[in-house]
Amino acid sequence: MAATTKWANELRHIGKNPFTMRSVKYVQDVEKETLGANGEKGEETSNIPPQNSAPEDETMIENSFWKEMFRQVYQDKKAFLGAIMVALFIIIAVFAPIFAPHDPYEVDMSKMLLPPSFMSGDSADSADQSTYLLGTDFLGRDVLSRIIYGARISLVIGLVPTLITLAIGTLLGMVSGYFGGKTDYLIMRLADICMSFPSLLLAMVVMYTLGASLFNIFIALSIVNWGGTSRIVRAQTLALKEKEFVEAAKSIGVRKWDILWRHIFPNCIPSLIVLFTLSVPEAIMSEAGLSFLGVGAQPPMPSWGLMISRGKEYLFSSPWVAITPGVAIFLVVIAFNFIGDGLRDALDPYTKHE
Amino acid sequence: MSDAILEIKNLKTYFKTRKGLNPAVDGISFNIEAGKITALVGESGSGKSMTAMSILGLVPQPAGKIMPESEIWFEDQDLTKLSERTLAKIRGNEISMIFQEPMTSLNPVYTIGKQLMEPLRIHQKMSKADARALALKYLEMVRVPDPERRMSSYPHQLSGGLRQRVMIAMAMVCKPKVIIADEPTTALDVTIQAQILKLLKDVQEQLNTAILFITHDLGVVAELCDDVCVMYAGQIVEKATVEMLFENPSHPYTAGLLKSLPRVDDDVDMLYSIEGMVPNLINIPEGCRFASRCPKAMEKCREKEPPKVMIETGHEVHCWLYE
Numbered sequence: 001m002a003a004t005t006k007w008a009n010e011l012r013h014i015g016k017n018p019f020t021m022r023s024v025k026y027v028q029d030v031e032k033e034t035l036g037a038n039g040e041k042g043e044e045t046s047n048i049p050p051q052n053s054a055p056e057d058e059t060m061i062e063n064s065f066w067k068e069m070f071r072q073v074y075q076d077k078k079a080f081l082g083a084i085m086v087a088l089f090i091i092i093a094v095f096a097p098i099f100a101p102h103d104p105y106e107v108d109m110s111k112m113l114l115p116p117s118f119m120s121g122d123s124a125d126s127a128d129q130s131t132y133l134l135g136t137d138f139l140g141r142d143v144l145s146r147i148i149y150g151a152r153i154s155l156v157i158g159l160v161p162t163l164i165t166l167a168i169g170t171l172l173g174m175v176s177g178y179f180g181g182k183t184d185y186l187i188m189r190l191a192d193i194c195m196s197f198p199s200l201l202l203a204m205v206v207m208y209t210l211g212a213s214l215f216n217i218f219i220a221l222s223i224v225n226w227g228g229t230s231r232i233v234r235a236q237t238l239a240l241k242e243k244e245f246v247e248a249a250k251s252i253g254v255r256k257w258d259i260l261w262r263h264i265f266p267n268c269i270p271s272l273i274v275l276f277t278l279s280v281p282e283a284i285m286s287e288a289g290l291s292f293l294g295v296g297a298q299p300p301m302p303s304w305g306l307m308i309s310r311g312k313e314y315l316f317s318s319p320w321v322a323i324t325p326g327v328a329i330f331l332v333v334i335a336f337n338f339i340g341d342g343l344r345d346a347l348d349p350y351t352k353h354e
Numbered sequence: 355m356s357d358a359i360l361e362i363k364n365l366k367t368y369f370k371t372r373k374g375l376n377p378a379v380d381g382i383s384f385n386i387e388a389g390k391i392t393a394l395v396g397e398s399g400s401g402k403s404m405t406a407m408s409i410l411g412l413v414p415q416p417a418g419k420i421m422p423e424s425e426i427w428f429e430d431q432d433l434t435k436l437s438e439r440t441l442a443k444i445r446g447n448e449i450s451m452i453f454q455e456p457m458t459s460l461n462p463v464y465t466i467g468k469q470l471m472e473p474l475r476i477h478q479k480m481s482k483a484d485a486r487a488l489a490l491k492y493l494e495m496v497r498v499p500d501p502e503r504r505m506s507s508y509p510h511q512l513s514g515g516l517r518q519r520v521m522i523a524m525a526m527v528c529k530p531k532v533i534i535a536d537e538p539t540t541a542l543d544v545t546i547q548a549q550i551l552k553l554l555k556d557v558q559e560q561l562n563t564a565i566l567f568i569t570h571d572l573g574v575v576a577e578l579c580d581d582v583c584v585m586y587a588g589q590i591v592e593k594a595t596v597e598m599l600f601e602n603p604s605h606p607y608t609a610g611l612l613k614s615l616p617r618v619d620d621d622v623d624m625l626y627s628i629e630g631m632v633p634n635l636i637n638i639p640e641g642c643r644f645a646s647r648c649p650k651a652m653e654k655c656r657e658k659e660p661p662k663v664m665i666e667t668g669h670e671v672h673c674w675l676y677e
Contacts, residue, residue, distance in 0.1 A: 181416070244459040250412055251453075252446030252473040252524065255439075266463040 069273075072346030079342020085335035093151035101131060102142035104149040104302045111140040113318040135320045137311065143321060146302040147328050153214070153303045154332060157287040158280040161221035166276060168222065169229025170268065174260050176230065177237030188234070191227035199224045200289055207295040217296055221283055229275060233268055240264050270347040277340035281333035288329055304329050358385035359564050360409070360428050360449075360532050366421035367401075367408045374636040378404045378418075380588035386532060391558060391565040393575040393596075395611070396585035399632055402568045405585075406534045409433065409566075410451060411441045428532070447477040450525040454537040456517035460509035466493075466520050467505030473528050492523040495560075496553060515546035519553065526557060533558075534566045539574070551578055572615055576600055584608050587632055587643040594669040604671045606648045642674070650675060 073079045092099055116135040134143040176187040194202070206220035240246060241264065249263050288305030290296030297303035299310070304325040311322030367379040379401040386392045394402050407413050408420055411433060426433040428449065433441065445451075450473075453459040460469060470489035474480045480488070486505070493501035496519040509517060518538060525533050535554065539547040555578055558565055567579055575582055575596065582599045584592040584607065592605040603609045610628040630647040633639055639646065645655040654674050663676040 244453050244455050245461040247412065248451070248453055248459045248521070248524075249461070249472075250445070251410055251451040253442045253444070253476055254446075254472070255442055263461050267461070269463075 076342040082335045082338025093155040100145035100148045102145040104145040108140035137321045150302040150304045158284045162279045164222040165225040169226040173230035173233025177234035195227040274344045281336040359388040360386040363425040365424045390580040392581045393579035400585040401588040446473040449532045450530040452535040452538045496523045598669045
């Protein structure tokens with residue numbers, strides 16, 4: 001008796017868990033069909049009542065792709081933390097004027113290299129210092145305000161070149177994988193060439209040729225990174241085009257480009273999402289690197305990489321000028337990586353049902 | 355044989371391989387008549403599926419090629435000579451196909467409803483609402499329970515049997531004149547197989563379409579089909595109506611196939627099997643392709659290709675035995 005109750009409890013538990021829903025439901029479907037066949041042996045199968053789906057079927061959670069993804073990320077603590085940090089980063093970047101206590105461009109030589117307010121303690125002019133939470137730099141500008149405004153640059157750098165890269169890489173990768181032959185050969189060798197250069201070097205060459213500006217960083221980073229994307233998409237396309245649903249789509253008269261766009265591309269989206277979240281921090285790092293080397297953002301722009309570069313001369317006397325933007329880069333990059341890892345686990349069928 | 359809707363004449367589909375030219379389909383001719391179910395029977399690798407792919411112009415490129423002397427006549431058009439664009443208009447609209455694997459034949463990212471509406475939107479340029487209504491009607495017709503809700507389900511939420519029903523509905527929505535069913539029940543449980551076959555027959559009678567039914571299951575053929583073509587190594591060896599074929603299986607290969615079927619009323623220890631393997635098509639032996647496995651093979655069989663013999667009206671055999 002006790003055993004039965006335990007069973008019932010367990011079954012109820014399984015029923016509640018949305019994870020096992022699919023398999024429970026599948027069993028129901030199969031049962032329905034086989035019952036139909038056995039129950040009416042010798043009779044017409046046509047009188048399966050169309051409304052015989054069980055009422056609890058109705059309450060079943062329809063696990064759509066997006067819901068599943070969000071649920072998985074929500075359950076993964078690391079990814080959830082990453083998501084909160086990224087959300088904060090985006091909010092701060094968008095509403096920078098509200099958050100920043102000072103004008104990031106305002107030069108005041110009388111307040112040069114003031115230490116952060118929390119470090120100075122009870123020094124003489126503490127009343128004045130308290131407004132500079134993270135101190136001032138060598139031109140007397142507020143470091144905190146510059147970091148907050150710098151988030152805007154990093155956000156744009158993180159998103160725009162990554163999206164351009166993904167668009168180019170996806171298009172070329174799909175064309176390459178689907179059409180094959182000479183097209184494939186040409187595109188893939190081009191990708192090889194782009195990937196065989198050290199990426200920072202290639203970006204620097206592009207920046208030197210085109211001149212240092214934010215817009216040119218977009219171009220440089222896109223040229224450097226499309227190869228990897230196109231390879232991944234090509235591999236996916238190669239696998240997908242052999243699938244029967246592509247054959248089926250052809251057999252109902254769907255044209256080539258429609259098959260690429262409507263049947264193959266949507267199946268690549270999970271990989272592209274992961275690729276996107278993992279490429280954003282890479283782009284932010286590259287920008288910081290280029291700016292540090294002096295070919296990226298130009299002063300007086302509050303770019304994090306540039307701030308580190310200019311602050312390194314005062315590293316021993318006033319370390320906060322260089323360290324704080326470094327911490328900002330670290331936090332943003334790690335947040336994006338957390339999300340990316342979480343999504344990858346969520347969307348990878350092999351790590352799913354551990 | 356006058357009301358043939360699809361006439362296949364001397365169809366040759368060759369594949370280029372590293373070892374040489376592989377004649378997967380080698381000069382077959384048969385007709386599919388309106389409102390009838392024609393079976394194409396043969397073992398794996400006999401060229402059944404390639405025949406289907408050739409009809410729809412979906413032979414894998416660039417390795418496969420339909421040879422120029424082939425003709426596939428459908429409504430005064432030779433399908434082998436049509437452009438890709440014109441062919442796309444025929445596919446799914448006039449001739450459609452049901453695939454073997456219901457588990458992978460539906461695109462996992464779209465709902466059932468959206469996929470059912472696709473051929474209607476492409477070919478009939480229907481509005482969304484009209485297409486939806488019609489798709490729903492067809493889901494009912496293939497007896498999917500609770501069709502309204504299934505329209506918004508994703509393929510992974512359906513069982514194999516349900517998916518195959520959806521595939522059948524998808525092949526039907528544009529009321530094609532010919533449906534090619536490539537082993538539609540091979541991947542399903544036996545109980546569901548019977549339901550799907552029954553459904554196919556019902557729907558076929560309702561819409562009066564012709565079906566080319568590709569299978570290796572002679573039991574299914576006996577139950578479902580009107581005409582039969584038996585294929586062996588890329589060629590048709592026997593062509594007859596179902597009654598004639600089961601009454602009087604004339605080609606030794608057909609006889610062997612029938613003999614190797616398990617029977618309920620006959621208790622044997624071992625099932626009969628045809629000795630040997632399908633010959634490698636790249637180096638086809640001279641003469642009859644079945645000669646090396648044929649229990650009745652003669653000298654002549656190994657030297658010259660066998661003639662086509664009409665042993666009765668509508669019963670054609672390619673064999674030296676009846677010359």
